[in-house]
Amino acid sequence: MDKTYHISSYCQIKNSSISLDGKLLFSSPIQEFQPFIKSAAQHLNTNYSKFYKMDNLSKLAFLAADILLKNAELDSNTEHNIAIVLSNKASSLDTDRTYQTSISDPDNFFPSPSVFVYTLPNICIGEISIKHQLHSENCFFIFDSFNADHLWINAQSLLRQQKAEKVLCGWVDFDDKNYEAFLYLVEENGIIAHNPNEIKRLFKTWQT
Amino acid sequence: MADLRQELKEKIIEQLNLEEFTVADIADDDALFGDGLGLDSIDALELIVMMDKDYGIQLTDPKEGKEIFKSIAVLADYITDNRAK
Numbered sequence: 001m002d003k004t005y006h007i008s009s010y011c012q013i014k015n016s017s018i019s020l021d022g023k024l025l026f027s028s029p030i031q032e033f034q035p036f037i038k039s040a041a042q043h044l045n046t047n048y049s050k051f052y053k054m055d056n057l058s059k060l061a062f063l064a065a066d067i068l069l070k071n072a073e074l075d076s077n078t079e080h081n082i083a084i085v086l087s088n089k090a091s092s093l094d095t096d097r098t099y100q101t102s103i104s105d106p107d108n109f110f111p112s113p114s115v116f117v118y119t120l121p122n123i124c125i126g127e128i129s130i131k132h133q134l135h136s137e138n139c140f141f142i143f144d145s146f147n148a149d150h151l152w153i154n155a156q157s158l159l160r161q162q163k164a165e166k167v168l169c170g171w172v173d174f175d176d177k178n179y180e181a182f183l184y185l186v187e188e189n190g191i192i193a194h195n196p197n198e199i200k201r202l203f204k205t206w207q208t
Numbered sequence: 209m210a211d212l213r214q215e216l217k218e219k220i221i222e223q224l225n226l227e228e229f230t231v232a233d234i235a236d237d238d239a240l241f242g243d244g245l246g247l248d249s250i251d252a253l254e255l256i257v258m259m260d261k262d263y264g265i266q267l268t269d270p271k272e273g274k275e276i277f278k279s280i281a282v283l284a285d286y287i288t289d290n291r292a293k
Contacts, residue, residue: 038227049246052227110261113253114224 005159006190008166009071010202011064013181018044020067022205033179037063048131055095055118056179058127061086061172064181065128068168072185074132083137083164084125085154086183090175091142092121124172137163146171146182148199155186155194171203212284220280223258224251236281244279252277264292 012019016036018026026043030036037059041051046066054062065084074080095118103111117123122140129138137158141150155167170183182203186194192202217231226245238244241252255277259265265287267273276286 049226049228052225053250110257112257114250117250 002160003188005156005186005188005194007184007192007194007198007202008187008190009068010170010182010184011067011071013040013060013064014179018063018067020071025067033060033174033177050127050130053114054124054127055092055098055115057088057092057094057121057172057174058118058124060174060179060181061124061183062127062131064170064172064183065168066131068183068185069128069132072166080132080134080166081136081164082132082134082166082168082185083155083158084128084134085139085141085151085158085167085169086122086125087141087143087147087151087171088121088173089142089144090173092119092123094174094176095119128168146200146203148196148203152194152196152199159186209284209288212287213280216280216284216287219258219262220245220255224254234280236284237279240277240279240283247277259287262293263287263290265290 009021016028016030017024018040026040028036028039030039033056038052041059041063044063044067046063051059051062069082095115099111099115099119102115103109121142122138125138125140128134129136139154141147143150151169155169158164158167166185166187168183168185170181172181172183173179184199184202192198213236214231217234220226220234221229221231224247229245234245241247252273256267256273259267267276276283
């Protein structure tokens with residue numbers, strides 16, 4: 001008989017609020033993303049100096065993933081095979097624009113290496129993997145809108161083929177002043193069934 | 209020289225996003241890389257850009273950079289001797 005998989009936890013970040021499994025974890029009156037995410041990271045004891053060097057997309061993905069993976073209380077002495085499947089609409093456009101600005105004036109041409117390294121969306125997966133020592137399968141998809149079916153198929157495939165013990169999935173999007181993260185962890189244990197309808201339900205609950 | 213050392217500390221903290229440091233935390237002889245401020249290879253590239261942009265110094269030899277970025281004191285001495293801006 002095929003194994004069944006579940007969503008063991010999910011984290012949402014939007015509109016200056018962070019929730020874990022539907023319960024409010026942190027909220028701030030600060031509307032601007034950068035001071036909000038900084039205060040959130042400090043409040044949640046992220047304790048990771050490299051966090052402040054990341055671009056906006058990576059900060060968003062990293063914090064949501066960090067909350068989920070800390071909540072999972074993984075044994076730090078054991079290597080964990082947690083695959084990562086993320087998606088968004090804007091790719092790395094926010095950082096691409098910043099970089100473009102730095103190279104648009106031929107008389108003031110000083111491209112920033114620390115900005116350039118974030119001009120790919122999947123760099124945020126690297127940041128998560130470095131912090132949590134994950135040497136696992138990963139991919140980043142670009143869609144017009146949240147695609148629960150595609151995320152479900154990929155997570156199921158990784159788990160059934162035993163390419164991973166758990167899969168960290170979701171949507172992490174940053175463009176201009178708009179941002180949203182919806183990440184969830186899929187594994188054998190859990191209460192919420194892992195299927196497209198449940199994924200859509202959790203995502204839509206957060207949208208309303 | 210003291211002013212330049214202060215200026216470099218402020219620039220490094222701001223441009224390399226060293227949120228956990230203040231100017232007072234950085235001694236003139238502290239190692240910038242390794243066990244000191246813990247800067248990495250991307251930070252080194254950012255420092256090379258800063259040298260060009262703010263002081264008109266173009267570093268082309270990686271070995272030279274390794275010595276120049278040893279500490280704030282060494283960096284300030286090098287800038288004083290070679291700056292074009």
